[in-house]
Amino acid sequence: MDGLVLRKLGRRFGSVDAVIDLDLHIKPGEFVSLLGPSGCGKTTTLRMIAGFIDPTAGSIELDGKLLSAPSGSVPPEKRGMSMIFQSYAIWPNMTVAQNVGFGLKLRNLSREEVNKRVGEILEVVRMSHLAERYPAELSGGQQQRVALARAVVIRPAVLLLDEPLSNLDANLREEMRFEIKRMHDEFKITSVYVTHDQSEAMVTSDRIAVMNNGRLEQLDSPYALYTRPKTRFVASFIGRTNFISGRRAADVVEFADFQVPVAAMGDGVAASGPITASIRPQAMKLSGEPGTNGAINLQGSVKQSAFLGETWDYVFQAKDGGTEFKVVAPPADVFEVGAPTWLAIDPRQIVPIVD
Amino acid sequence: MTSLPSATATWKDDEISSRTRVPWYQRLQPANLLWLFLAAILVILIIAPMWTLIVSSFTDAKTGGWTLNNYIEAYGKERHITALTNTLKMGAAVVVLKLLFGVPLAWACTRTDMPGKNFVRYGVFGAFIMPPYLGGVGWILLAGPNTGWINRAWYWLTGASEPLVNIFTFWGLVLVTSIGGFFLVFVFVSTAFEMINSEMEDAANVLGAGPIKTAMKITFPLVMPAIIGSALLSFLGAIALYGVPALISIPARFPVVVIQLSEFFSFPLRVEVAAAYAIPLLLITASLLGLQRLVLRRKGYTAITGKGGERRLVKLGRWRWVMFGYCFFVVALSVLMPLIVLLMAAFAKSWTTGFSLSNLTMRNFYYVLFEHSSSQKALITSVSIGIAAATVAILLALCIAYIVQRRLLPFSNVLAFLAVSPYVIPGIILAIGFYAAYALPPVALYGTYTILVLAYVTRFLPIAFTTSAAGVRAIHTEMEEAVRILGGGRLTAIRHVVAPLLKRTLAGGWLLIFVPAAQELSTAIFLVGPSTRVVSVVLLDLSEEGEMEVLAALGTLLLMIIVAVVAVGFRYLGRDFMLRRS
Numbered sequence: 001m002d003g004l005v006l007r008k009l010g011r012r013f014g015s016v017d018a019v020i021d022l023d024l025h026i027k028p029g030e031f032v033s034l035l036g037p038s039g040c041g042k043t044t045t046l047r048m049i050a051g052f053i054d055p056t057a058g059s060i061e062l063d064g065k066l067l068s069a070p071s072g073s074v075p076p077e078k079r080g081m082s083m084i085f086q087s088y089a090i091w092p093n094m095t096v097a098q099n100v101g102f103g104l105k106l107r108n109l110s111r112e113e114v115n116k117r118v119g120e121i122l123e124v125v126r127m128s129h130l131a132e133r134y135p136a137e138l139s140g141g142q143q144q145r146v147a148l149a150r151a152v153v154i155r156p157a158v159l160l161l162d163e164p165l166s167n168l169d170a171n172l173r174e175e176m177r178f179e180i181k182r183m184h185d186e187f188k189i190t191s192v193y194v195t196h197d198q199s200e201a202m203v204t205s206d207r208i209a210v211m212n213n214g215r216l217e218q219l220d221s222p223y224a225l226y227t228r229p230k231t232r233f234v235a236s237f238i239g240r241t242n243f244i245s246g247r248r249a250a251d252v253v254e255f256a257d258f259q260v261p262v263a264a265m266g267d268g269v270a271a272s273g274p275i276t277a278s279i280r281p282q283a284m285k286l287s288g289e290p291g292t293n294g295a296i297n298l299q300g301s302v303k304q305s306a307f308l309g310e311t312w313d314y315v316f317q318a319k320d321g322g323t324e325f326k327v328v329a330p331p332a333d334v335f336e337v338g339a340p341t342w343l344a345i346d347p348r349q350i351v352p353i354v355d
Numbered sequence: 356m357t358s359l360p361s362a363t364a365t366w367k368d369d370e371i372s373s374r375t376r377v378p379w380y381q382r383l384q385p386a387n388l389l390w391l392f393l394a395a396i397l398v399i400l401i402i403a404p405m406w407t408l409i410v411s412s413f414t415d416a417k418t419g420g421w422t423l424n425n426y427i428e429a430y431g432k433e434r435h436i437t438a439l440t441n442t443l444k445m446g447a448a449v450v451v452l453k454l455l456f457g458v459p460l461a462w463a464c465t466r467t468d469m470p471g472k473n474f475v476r477y478g479v480f481g482a483f484i485m486p487p488y489l490g491g492v493g494w495i496l497l498a499g500p501n502t503g504w505i506n507r508a509w510y511w512l513t514g515a516s517e518p519l520v521n522i523f524t525f526w527g528l529v530l531v532t533s534i535g536g537f538f539l540v541f542v543f544v545s546t547a548f549e550m551i552n553s554e555m556e557d558a559a560n561v562l563g564a565g566p567i568k569t570a571m572k573i574t575f576p577l578v579m580p581a582i583i584g585s586a587l588l589s590f591l592g593a594i595a596l597y598g599v600p601a602l603i604s605i606p607a608r609f610p611v612v613v614i615q616l617s618e619f620f621s622f623p624l625r626v627e628v629a630a631a632y633a634i635p636l637l638l639i640t641a642s643l644l645g646l647q648r649l650v651l652r653r654k655g656y657t658a659i660t661g662k663g664g665e666r667r668l669v670k671l672g673r674w675r676w677v678m679f680g681y682c683f684f685v686v687a688l689s690v691l692m693p694l695i696v697l698l699m700a701a702f703a704k705s706w707t708t709g710f711s712l713s714n715l716t717m718r719n720f721y722y723v724l725f726e727h728s729s730s731q732k733a734l735i736t737s738v739s740i741g742i743a744a745a746t747v748a749i750l751l752a753l754c755i756a757y758i759v760q761r762r763l764l765p766f767s768n769v770l771a772f773l774a775v776s777p778y779v780i781p782g783i784i785l786a787i788g789f790y791a792a793y794a795l796p797p798v799a800l801y802g803t804y805t806i807l808v809l810a811y812v813t814r815f816l817p818i819a820f821t822t823s824a825a826g827v828r829a830i831h832t833e834m835e836e837a838v839r840i841l842g843g844g845r846l847t848a849i850r851h852v853v854a855p856l857l858k859r860t861l862a863g864g865w866l867l868i869f870v871p872a873a874q875e876l877s878t879a880i881f882l883v884g885p886s887t888r889v890v891s892v893v894l895l896d897l898s899e900e901g902e903m904e905v906l907a908a909l910g911t912l913l914l915m916i917i918v919a920v921v922a923v924g925f926r927y928l929g930r931d932f933m934l935r936r937s
Contacts, residue, residue, distance in 0.1 A: 050840055076839040077847075083840040089833035093855040102851070103841035154841060 002063055003027045004049065004158055004190060010057030011044050018044040020214045022058070029188040031181075032219075033201035036211035037237070043162060045211070046194045050083055050160050051076035062157060082156035084164040088147045090135040096122070096146050097131040103154040121153040124186070125179070141172045145179070152183055159184075161193040165200060177203045198238050202226075210234050226280075230268075231354045235278040242279045242325050243353075248272050257318040258296050264347035276355045281328040283349035286314060286335060291344035298322075298343040302335045316343050393754050397773045400813040404788030405780070411791045412630035425631035429619075438610040439635065442594050445529060445611060449593035450586050452533035456685045457540025458582060459678075464541075465548040466574075468668045469678045478686030479541045484917055485690060486874035487535030488598030488891060489910045492898060493693020494531050495602060496700055496907075498522040502707050504696060523607040532599050534689035536592045540585040547581035548574075553667045566669070587647045591640050595781030597877040601895055612636060613783055613877075620881050626791055633784045641779045700907035719908035730893050730909050737890040738916060740804065741873035744811035745819075745865045751812065752819035753827075753861065757849065760827040761835075771820070778817040782877030785814055790881050802884015810878050815868040822864030826857045859928060866924040870917055 009022040019041040026032045034042035047053045049060060051073055060068040067074045082103065090099055097118050104114045122128045125145040135143055144164065151159055161180070165173045181204050184191055195201050201208045202222040210217045210225065210233070218225060218234045229235035232243065246255035253260050253275055262269050269275065290297045300322060304315040312329040325343060335341055415422040429435060463469045464476060482490075498505050500518040509519040521527060551574060559569045597613045604611050612632070619629035671678055700706035704716045723730045752774060757763075759771040777785065789810045794801035800809075830853060838848035854861075876891035883892050890913050897906035 050836075052836060052839075075844070076836070077842050077844050079840070080842070081840055083837065085833040085837060087831050087833045089831065089837040091834060091837070091852050091856075093852070102838070102843075106842040106847065150837075150841070160840070 003030070004192070005061045006045070006049070006058065007061070008058035009045070009048065009055050009060065011041075011048060011053060012056045017214050019048070019055075022211075022214075022216050024209060024216065024219065026190060026192065028063075028190055031184050031191045031193065031204060031206045033193040033195055033205040033208045034211055035195055035198060035201045035208050035237075036217075037196060040211040041214040042194045042196075042211050046160055046162055046192060049158065049192060050081060051079050080157040081160060082151040082154055082158075083160040083162065084147045084151050086163045086166055088143045088164075088167075090138075090143050090146050090150075092135045095132050095134055096127060096138070099135070099146055100150045100153055103150065107154065117153055121149045124152075124183070125149045140168055141176065144168065144172075144176055148180065148183060152187060152189065155187070156189060159189045159191040161191065163195055164193075165195075165197075173200075180204055210237060212237070227349070228266075228268075228351055229278055229353060232276065232278075235351070235353055240281055240326060242281065244277050244279065244323060244350075246275050246277065248275055253277075255323075257298055257322040258345075260296065260347045260350060265350050265352065266348055268352045270352065275352055277350045277352050279325070279345060279350050281313075281326045283346050284316075284325060284327050285344045286316060286327055286329055286333060286341050287344065288341060290342045295344040296347055298345070299340070300343060301340050302337050305335065305337055307331070316341065318343070393751070393758070394770060396751065397755070397770065400809060400816070401773055401776055404785065404792040404813070407792035408630050408633065408784070408788035411627050412634055414627055425627045428625070428628050429632040434610060435615055435632070438612050438615040441609055442612040445525070445532070445609075446590045446594040448525075448529040449532045449536075450590050452529055453537040453540050453589045453593075454582065454586060456533060456537040456689070457585065458544050460682050460685060461541050461545035461548055463678050463682055465545045466551075466669050467671050467675075467678065469671060469675050469682070471679050471682070475679075475682045475686060478682075478690050479538045481686075481690040481694070482534065483538045484870060484921065485535070485694065485914065486598070486876070486891065486910075487532070487596060488602060488876060488894060489697060489914070490535050490689065490693045491531045491599045491602040492894070492903070492906060492910065493697045494522050494527070495898075496696040496706060496903065497692060498527065523603055525607065525609055528600065528603045528607060528609060530688070531603060532593050532596060534693075535596070535599065536589055537685075537689065539588055539592070540582075543581045543585035543588075544578055547578040551577050584647055587643050591643060591781070594636065594639070595783055595877060597783050597880055598891065598895065602898055616783060616787070617880065620787075620790075626787070629787050630791060633787050636781060637779070637784055640781060644779050697907045697910060700904050701911045703904055706903050706907070719904045720912070723905055723908045723912065727905065727909075729888055730890075730905075732886075733888050733890045733893040734909070734912060734916070736804075736887060737873050737913065740807050740811060740889060741869045741875075743804075743808045744815060744872045745868040747808065748812045748815045748819040748868055749823065749861055749865050752816060752823040752864075753854075753857070756820055756823035756827045757853065760824060761832065771824070774820040775817045777813050780814075782814055782875065783880065785810060786878050786881040789813075794882070801882070802887055804887055806882050807879060807887060807889070810882055811872050811875060814875070814878050815872060818867055819864055822860060822867065823857070826860035826864075827853070829860075830856055862924070863928050866921065866928075869920060873917055874913065 004024075004026040006022050006024040009019060009024075010017065011019045022041075022045060024032075034045055036042050044053060048055050048068060051068065054070065054073045055068050056070055058069075059066060062079070067079060091102070094102065100121060101114045101118045104117055109117075118131070119128065122131055125148055127142065127145050127149065130138065130142060135146070138146065147164070164180070165176050168176060177200055180193075183189075184204070193201065193204055205222060207219060207221055208225055209219045212233045218230045220228070225234065225238055229238060229241075235241045235243070244255050246253045246259075248254075248262070248270060251262050253262060253265065253269065255277075265277075285291065285295075286302070290299075298316075298318045300316055300318040302314050303317045303324065306313040310331070312331060312333060312335075314327045314329060314335065315324055316327050317324045327343065329335075412425055413421055413423070415424065460475060460479065464472045469475075495503070497503050498520040500506060500521045500523065503518070503520070503522065505520055506518040509515060522531065555577070556569050556573055559573045560566075564572060594612065597617070600611045600614050601617070604614055616629050616632060619625045619632060696706075701719055702716060703714050704718070705714065725731065755770050755774045759767045780788075789806060790801070792798070793806055793809070800806035834852050834856075835845070835848040838852055839845065843851070874891060875889070876895070879889050879892055883889060890909060894906055894910060894913075897903075897909065
């Protein structure tokens with residue numbers, strides 16, 4: 001199978017399972033993020049792909065060639081990959097050009113070839129004018145660019161990124177996100193990106209693998225992940241959401257304050273029994289009068305409000321002490337706390353999840 | 356692509372097992388063999404000599420069978436027991452004197468507005484550079500009962516017939532031993548003083564404690580661990596020192612352990628008895644260091660490692676000059692006076708004649724360099740063995756520190772423990788162990804440069820290791836992982852990244868080893884052969900022959916070489932590298 005394949009990958013540290021039963025197929029040229037809270041096993045997974053950690057179960061293959069297995073692994077230096085580290089790991093004893101050219105020299109390329117390719121890549125990351133500087137003379141963002149150039153210049157089989165932006169300040173981080181995306185689009189290198197920041201993952205990735213407690217929760221495109229989360233963890237980790245519980249009865253799902261035809265909710269509704277669903281705060285609309293066109297309409301009132309500049313955050317409560325919903329509204333939709341309002345819910349955006 | 360992974364996972368078990376083995380040649384890393392090699396070296400350097408020492412203490416020299424006779428012979432005579440108790444007495448007295456020298460100087464230089472702090476610091480540094488036996492020779496010239504300069508001045512001034520001072524006594528031995536080692540107390544304690552934040556003292560002031568109460572209740576308790584630690588090291592250094600007792604304790608008729616050991620090593624050679632006699636010294640050392648760890652672990656002194664806050668200097672007022680006077684006195688006793696008489700003797704035709712132009716000569720230097728049978732060669736030997744030992748120790752320690760810090764091997768902590776363990780082995784005992792293990796056939800290294808270098812490497816491995824480990828710890832692992840993921844092996848990472856980044860640290864550690872190695876006597880004394888005599892051994896012979904002028908010239912040359920090397924180090928590394936505690 002082409003690309004990077006993790007099969008039933010597992011890693012135990014003592015009695016703790018850092019990664020359990022992880023199956024992941026990353027296609028050639030694809031950009032996949034491993035996203036999750038700290039301790040979810042994403043860095044362990046990345047370091048197993050790099051070869052710095054041996055798995056205790058399962059295997060890793062690249063283009064059909066076995067790289068890692070509990071019985072032994074190909075060492076990192078023989079994998080033809082490259083990696084961008086959290087600390088950048090720019091060697092302070094070498095200039096920018098020497099840093100970038102190091103991997104090429106290890107490949108025994110001629111001096112002219114090394115210089116040519118270093119020059120090209122420094123052009124791409126807009127660092128040509130700083131080629132002879134030492135790392136101590138560079139800003140954090142510039143060091144990050146050197147790390148990026150150094151990793152990309154060898155045309156690695158797989159590019160691994162270990163929270164590369166976590167040490168940058170907010171503005172620079174945003175800029176570097178697009179830089180990484182641009183490099184990927186230009187060179188089409190198969191990439192695995194570890195992060196705990198969902199917006200980083202969303203900007204850069206073709207697909208995102210959400211991990212929790214060593215397990216893969218869901219692997220999907222950023223859009224699908226947000227709009228169709230499959231588990232409670234994913235729904236709450238990616239963005240904010242409202243959870244509501246209900247029960248399926250024949251062709252409808254009954255929630256506390258309303259009921260929805262199964263047909264209107266889309267896929268994944270259990271055949272019977274209790275159901276938990278997620279509704280994003282953006283999937284609902286507050287208004288002064290009941291809405292129309294097929295939406296579910298709930299009568300109630302605004303309980304809390306907070307103005308965040310770009311949006312309003314409201315808490316809406318259905319009448320007679322019913323369910324509370326977090327609702328996001330544009331700045332123009334102003335409601336007083338206590339004012340009677342209507343909440344319109346798009347039934348297609350009520351997503352059944354695994355609890 | 357949107358379904359749950361558990362639904363797509365349909366690999367069959369047999370499909371996996373057919374490819375779960377990565378071919379062995381792809382897994383091979385040449386580095387693994389190196390690590391095994393290093394472990395073997397440590398066994399050769401440390402385990403084997405110490406094991407042989409213990410075994411031979413229970414071995415009958417003639418039959419090779421098990422026996423306790425060596426212990427009976429070693430402790431059967433009252434004289435031998437006296438040497439042991441004498442040594443403990445001397446060690447205790449030396450500790451007191453070293454603390455009296457070191458602690459006030461450390462306090463004055465770090466916490467007060469005393470004038471001339473730099474002078475004092477250089478003085479203490481001079482005490483580090485000056486080998487203890489040269490200090491001893493200087494003091495023999497100063498305070499020998501008949502011809503010592505102080506006594507001659509005393510006779511001339513008062514017409515008395517009894518000497519004012521006599522170096523060949525218990526207190527002479529204590530004084531000379533102390534001046535050769537108090538710099539250690541200074542370095543430890545001044546580092547501790549520098550760590551104390553003035554705010555801690557202010558807090559006591561605010562609560563109503565006066566300056567003296569604050570000093571007694573806050574400041575000194577905080578430096579207590581450093582004082583205790585350096586006191587223990589001073590004791591261990593004192594009881595294991597060979598040069599000074601060799602010069603002084605024999606004429607003083609005050610037998611100590613090291614002299615008794617060397618007696619077992621003279622004719623008739625009784626290595627097994629020497630081994631048996633050395634064991635208690637080893638046990639004392641090990642248990643004292645164990646005790647130190649126990650004492651220091653109890654209180655959370657980590658609080659004082661933070662730098663934060665400004666340190667204010669204590670204003671001594673008119674006591675400033677009194678304090679400086681005391682510091683000057685200590686520096687004069689330990690460095691200035693012995694050094695001056697040594698230099699004067701080196702340039703004198705006859706040192707007993709006193710200072711006059713007609714007595715000046717360069718003849719001693721010429722004699723030492725070109726005529727004396729062994730001194731020129733000894734200088735070359737000392738310097739080259741110092742260079743070799745420092746280089747080998749640093750390289751070996753770097754490899755071990757790297758393995759330990761990067762946890763490359765299971766049980767790498769064992770390697771670390773081994774590398775610092777020679778710390779508890781006094782040099783003279785190490786020499787007996789090396790003699791017992793390697794001097795005789797089948798290894799037959801006696802009288803070779805190899806055995807000297809190996810013993811020196813072992814002796815200085817702890818310094819090398821602590822320096823290297825601190826250096827490696829400061830290098831982020833990702834620096835090396837970046838090399839490896841780009842296609843370089845571990846050795847490439849070490850050569851191109853780790854080594855260049857460690858250059859300064861390693862050079863500092865190298866000098867910290869070279870200086871004592873070039874002067875080393877205790878380790879050399881039983882291992883040198885006729886053709887491998889080092890300067891320290893030749894100096895001792897010259898003192899027995901009474902050739903004080905030649906001795907002084909040779910000692911001056913040795914000092915000049917060491918000072919030159921250290922000066923180069925200062926230029927390259929900055930002035931403070933040696934006064935930092937490693």
